[in-house]
Amino acid sequence: MPLTIMALPGGIKKHFVLCISFFLLYLLADTLSSSIQIIGVSLKLYDLTLPVISALLVLYSFRALPTLGLFALYSFCSHPLSHFLYTIAQLMAALTSYTIYFYAAGKRSIVSFGRSQLSAQRIIWMICVNTIVFTLLHQLILQKSHFFATFDEKIWSIPTLISMQWMMTSCLTGIPFCYLILRACYKPVWFFSYLKQLKEIIIFGPKAVYQIVWILLLVGLMCCLVYIKRDDIIFTDYSLVWLLPVMLWGAICLGHALIAPLWVLMLILLSDSIDNYITLERTFTVDHYIFHLALASSVIFVFSLTIVIVGVMTTRIRKYIRHLKRISLSEPHTGLPNxxxxxxxxxxxxxxxxxxxxxxxxxxxxxxxxxxxxxxxxxxxxxxxxxxxxxxxxxxxxxxxxxxxxxxxxxxxxxxxxxxxxxxxxxxxxxxxxxxxxxxxxxxxxxxxxxxxxxxxxxxxxxxxxxxxxxxxxxxxxSSGDDAMSIGVIRHYLQKSIDRQSFVLVAQPIVSTKGHEKYHEVLIRMKMAGNKLCFPNTFLPLAYDAGLLAEVDMAVIEQTFRFINSLDEEHASSRFSINLTPQSLIKNDFQDRLYALFKAYSIRPDRIIFEIIESDIIDSINASRVLRELRKLGCKIAIDDFGTGESSYLRLKNLEADILKIDGSFIRNVVENEFDRFTVMSFCEAANFKNLEVVAEFVENEEIEKMLVTMGVGWLQGYHTGKPAPIESLF
CATH class of the missing domain: 3.30.70.270 (Reverse transcriptase/Diguanylate cyclase domain)
Known part of the structure; x- marks a missing residue:
């Protein structure tokens, strides 16, 4: 026989395996089904036979019809008439409900259970409609076959209600369970992945202690209901109520895949041992006994429905969380890990x-x-x-x-x-x-x-x-880790200095070679933790990257104006030179904010010199307009670091300014280097032609000073003529 099966084509072989699996599973389900006798009427309780047929249709769709036909023939030949009629009612109900479900759900109808998108469709058609059609057909067939004298009396009785509720519970929990077993026989590889999923649920689920306590609670409750028969209330149907919170915890924390099969096994035990927790001896009358059975069947169905829905929704939420986690760990446009x-x-x-x-x-x-x-x-x-x-x-x-x-x-x-x-x-x-x-x-x-x-x-x-x-x-x-961290620290103190206007201002004198009153250039430092000073070459690049240069300028201008405003009348004519970045000149609100500061601190514009560095930005229309307006107001404009920018002479030709500051790189070696000397002389001649005052930076010794004086440079700045000092110490 095994050799014969191996010789069959793949499709026929799978169909043969499925057919054998279905027959064996139906026989097992029929064996496990339980029933009780009430006033001469046999009531089916938890019955997995209808779910086996329905599960086969869900898995194999209408291709299962040959198998079901063989099964009907087998039932006719080997079972009594009443059992055969019961089977026919099951087949007709399953086919009717599945046909409606198939056309309602479409191609998705065959997917595995536990998916929230199809839960409503399956509950309506495969559970409710399936149960109702089966009950009606079964009662009708029995009535027509003269098994019951009156049709109306039997179908609307409480025992029938009990059977319907148990059948709905059977379909609700049994169809997914039977689907699982049939699919495991049909596709063993899928079943192994299912077992792997269960393993992951247990390993990555709640802590082991919680799972052990949960199992002990379940075992304890089931022992009270199934194995111990006593009159104490805990050993009656009262304990059924406590199954719900325990199973709900399992459904929420462990999900549908693990809880659904476990609940089926528990229902088989609960229905088979119903006499343990609901007995006729504990009730006063048969009516009380029937009432308890009806209540228990209703409670079990509602519990089953709640557990299934919660399990399905938990599975969906977990899937959504996994999806969000995958998204959070990947770049959305390329799908690559981030x-x-x-x-x-x-x-x-x-x-x-x-x-x-x-x-x-x-x-x-x-x-x-x-x-x-x-x-x-x-x-x-x-x-x-x-x-x-x-x-x-x-x-x-x-x-x-x-x-x-x-x-x-x-x-x-x-x-x-x-x-x-x-x-x-x-x-x-x-x-x-x-x-x-x-x-x-x-x-x-x-x-x-x-x-x-x-x-x-x-x-x-x-x-x-x-x-x-x-x-x-x-x-x-x-060695770069600390440096990398210090960037964030510097950025923090930069923002703090801007917001609080707490830059440290130092001033360096610019002295005249022709006897005029000196003035001071305002330089800035930034105070860090422990009163450590941070110099501009460290924090200004960060300010540039952050787009904060204009804010730095405004903070320094206001701090300088505040200091000038605090001076007495004796120093009312003192002048200060403030560096201005090109980024400030292209700010639309710069002029308005600057005018407001002049007004707020009562500063005469002629006391302020603004130094700007050579840059393409100052060639823009807006920057040129702002510089013209500042000169009209009375401020002076100085070109700082002249000679280091691009197209210096061309910019000097077109730019309206008052002072030309020659970069220190040309002054440092002006005594020894003939090229530097001629370059400085050419700068001076160009400045004189445009009526610009000339300031030489980096004057570090007396020899440089004498050389510059002979060249006609009018103003000197450097450590030789005066070192930078805190602005508060000037006067």
Whole structure:
């Protein structure tokens, strides 16, 4: 016989296995079904025979009709007439309810149980309608066959109500259970995955202590109901009520997949041992006994419905949570793992080797071709790199940075091979075929480096170095961790200094070589923890990146105006030079805010000099207009660090200013370096031609001073003529 089965085609073999499984399962269900006798009437309690037929239809749809036909023939030949009629009623009810359900649910009708989308359809058609049609057909067949004298009396009786409630409970819990067994026989691989799912539920579910307590409570309650027959209230149907909260906890914490089969086994025991907790001896009359049976059947059905719905909804919520977790760990446009996924992997692995690939040109191409270009490019790079990685290695992506590779090992040859591979990479987009340059940086990351995002930022910066040098760049995190953390600290104190206007102001004198009264340039420092001073070259780049340069300017201007306002009449003519970043000049509200400060602190504009550095920004229409308005107001404009910007002479030709400050890089060696000397002389001649006063920066000794005086430089600034001092100490 086994050899014969093996020789059958695959489809016939599966159908044969399913047919045998169905017959055996029906015989087992018939054996496990329980019934009781009440006033000469046999009442079916928990009966899995109808659910077996319904489950076969749900699993195999109308292809199950040959099997059901053979089963009807078998029942006719081997069972008494009453049993055969009972089977016919079951077949007709199952086929009727399934046909309606099939057309209502469509193609999804055959999917496994536990899905909330189909729960309502299945409860209505496969449970309620199935039970009602079966009860009506069974009663009608028996009445027509003269088993009952009066049809109306039997169908509307309380015993019939009890049978209907038990049958609804049987269909509600038994159809998924029988579906599970039939599908396990039909597809063993699916059943093994189901068992794996149960294992994960138990392992990753509630704590083991909670699960043990839950099992003990269930065992205790079932012992009271099934195995112990006493008159105490706890051993009666009273204990049925306590099953609900215990089973609900299981449904919520463990889900539908585990609780549903367990509840079926419990119902088999409860129906088979119903005489233990509901007996005629404990009631005064037969009517009381029937009432208790009706109440128990109703309670069990409601409990079953509640447990199933809660289990299904819990499963749906867990699935949704898993979906959200997957989304949170992936970049939505490419589906690649993101930085959070990388962080989780680092925690799991303790130490990883990371390699970042960055393509700065991608930003420009994305602006030209749209955001889809970026994501398709990233996908193409990932497809290109995947064959170069081992099974345990992984690719991550963050749009703000680049592509990250988590590698098992890093060596110079391997990184160089990646660099060569990316140099040969070509990306096809529409009719174009592009080869883009990549910067590659790599490092070893472990738990000693606390901040992943800062590390990724450092790695990203290293890719630009790689791009400039034309080779992969290695990032050493041994000493960079504290620096990475200090960036956030500096940014914090920067914001604090702006909000509280608490920059430390120092002033350096600018002295005249022709006997005029000196004035002071206002310089700024930022106070950190422990009264440590932070200099502008450290915090101004952060202010630039954060778009806060204009706010820094306004804070310094107001602090300076507040100091000037506090001076007495003796120093009413003192003048101050304040640095102004080009970003302030293009702010639409800068002029209004500045005028408001002049008015609020009663400052004469002629006491203020604004120093601006050479930049393309000051060539803009708005910046030029603001500078003209400031000069009209009475302020003076100084061009700072002249000679270091682009097209210095062209800008000097077009820009309206009052003072020219020559950058210290030309002054430092003006005595020894002939080129610097002639350059400074040319600056002075150009300034004289435009009637500009000249200030020389970085005057560090007397020789430089004498040289500049002979050149006709009118103003000197440097440590030789005066060091910066706190502004409060000037007068």
């Amino acid at each position: 930085l959070q996924a990388l962080k989780n992997d680092i925690i799991r692995l303790n130490s990883v080797r990371l390699c970042m690939l960055q393509c700065p040109e991608l930003n420009t191409l994305t602006q030209n071709h749209g955001i889809a270009f970026r994501f398709e490019f990233v996908k193409a790079v990932v497809r290109y790199l995947n064959p170069l990685l081992s099974d345990n290695e992984k690719i991550y992506y963050s749009p703000g940075y680049g592509i990250l590779l988590r590698l098992d090992s890093i060596n110079v040859d391997r990184i160089d091979s990646y660099y060569q591979a990316m140099s040969a990479f070509r990306f096809s987009w529409e009719e174009m075929k592009l080869g883009l340059n990549f910067g590659i940086a790599h490092t070893v990351y472990d738990q000693s480096v606390n901040n992943l995002s800062h590390m990724v930022g450092l790695l990203n910066a290293s890719t630009f170095i790689s791009l400039q040098q034309g080779k992969p760049e290695a990032l050493n995190l041994t």
